[in-house]
Amino acid sequence: MTQEDRFYIIGVDGGASKTHGVLFTETGKTLASAIEKGSNLALDAGAAADRILQIINNLCNEATIPIEHVDAIGLGLAGSSSQNGRDLVFGKMDSIKLSQRTIIMNDAEAAYDLNCPGDFGILVTVGTGVICMSRNSKGETIREAGKGHDQGDMGSGYWIGKQAILNLTLNETSVIGDHDLEEIMTIFLAHVDEKEFQPAIEDLNENEDAVFIIAGLAESIIGLAERGNEIALSVVQEATHNVAEYILTLADKLEYKENKIVLAGNGSVIRNDYFRKSLNEELRFNFPEIMWTFSSISPAYGSGILAAQLYDVKVKVSDIVKGNAIVSA
Numbered sequence: 001m002t003q004e005d006r007f008y009i010i011g012v013d014g015g016a017s018k019t020h021g022v023l024f025t026e027t028g029k030t031l032a033s034a035i036e037k038g039s040n041l042a043l044d045a046g047a048a049a050d051r052i053l054q055i056i057n058n059l060c061n062e063a064t065i066p067i068e069h070v071d072a073i074g075l076g077l078a079g080s081s082s083q084n085g086r087d088l089v090f091g092k093m094d095s096i097k098l099s100q101r102t103i104i105m106n107d108a109e110a111a112y113d114l115n116c117p118g119d120f121g122i123l124v125t126v127g128t129g130v131i132c133m134s135r136n137s138k139g140e141t142i143r144e145a146g147k148g149h150d151q152g153d154m155g156s157g158y159w160i161g162k163q164a165i166l167n168l169t170l171n172e173t174s175v176i177g178d179h180d181l182e183e184i185m186t187i188f189l190a191h192v193d194e195k196e197f198q199p200a201i202e203d204l205n206e207n208e209d210a211v212f213i214i215a216g217l218a219e220s221i222i223g224l225a226e227r228g229n230e231i232a233l234s235v236v237q238e239a240t241h242n243v244a245e246y247i248l249t250l251a252d253k254l255e256y257k258e259n260k261i262v263l264a265g266n267g268s269v270i271r272n273d274y275f276r277k278s279l280n281e282e283l284r285f286n287f288p289e290i291m292w293t294f295s296s297i298s299p300a301y302g303s304g305i306l307a308a309q310l311y312d313v314k315v316k317v318s319d320i321v322k323g324n325a326i327v328s329a
Helices: 045-063 083-095 107-115 157-170 179-192 197-206 210-215 218-226 230-253 273-283 300-309 317-322
Strands: 008-014 018-025 030-037 070-077 102-106 122-126 130-135 141-145 260-266 289-294
Touching: 008 045, 008 107, 008 300, 018 045, 018 300, 030 045, 045 070, 045 083, 070 083, 070 107, 070 300, 083 102, 102 107, 102 300, 107 122, 107 130, 107 260, 107 300, 122 230, 130 230, 141 230, 157 179, 157 197, 157 210, 157 218, 157 230, 179 197, 179 218, 179 230, 197 210, 218 230, 218 273, 230 273, 273 289, 300 317
Parallel strands: 008 070, 070 102, 122 260, 260 289
Antiparallel strands: 008 018, 018 030, 122 130, 130 141
8 A cells, every 4th residue: 555545556458459558546546547559478478568568657657656656466468378478577567666566367367357247157258369268166267269369269350350361362363353352352451551462461471560450350341241241241250150169168168058148248349249240140049048248447457456356455346437437448
């Protein structure tokens, strides 16, 4: 506790595309927020560690709070199982003498605690990446997917964007005259700000933000699917089929036998109404009643809440909502 008798908490939600940070107190009052590029430890641990440190500095500067007054830091990071990445992050925290007040967890863990209070429901995160998780009656965490962008995960925003580009690559000579391919090509070239396909692909392959750029295509591809583009529709349908398989496998492991299921959505792609409608259709045979819930506040708070709990400081989500909370992206 600081000399002002306030407990200052920093929570960070670090995905592959974006990193959100918030600084708030034990009463739930938000004092500052910050955003940076992605901080997936498995993609670029060095850059991720630098961005996390920058966010912490920015939060403290905005709130005009000395960095040494921060009492607890929770970092919910994609790729948190990377030991090299964890070591680099803790090294940065040590440089500002906060490593002993910092905990690192998977970004899904933080989102789960925020979106599924009381271990109720299944968290379905679909953004740049994809992961589904829940806890069984013994309190054990069970996950499906979340292996990484190039490690077999299917259905994520990155996967959707990559499949769209793959369709263009395999049919490059057939684009002209094919309305569906032309639509996808137009969107892709505009997205990467290029005029020709091959130079665009070459530049993309060399870009350190390639994962972020490719995942950024997902929203437009889903939009094309909704408007009847057959190629985009097939990509989206395959994506939702795979996400449905993750959910069904998880439900089997939980020995879930009810007709009604509660799914907690997290991530930009799962918030898309059309994507979620397609996913519901994939699940409808097994679960005639599907209820979706979404947290109104950023998952970064979940990381901070878990960090504060290590000091027996309980922060209520309802207080955070009242205290100028940063909304979920």
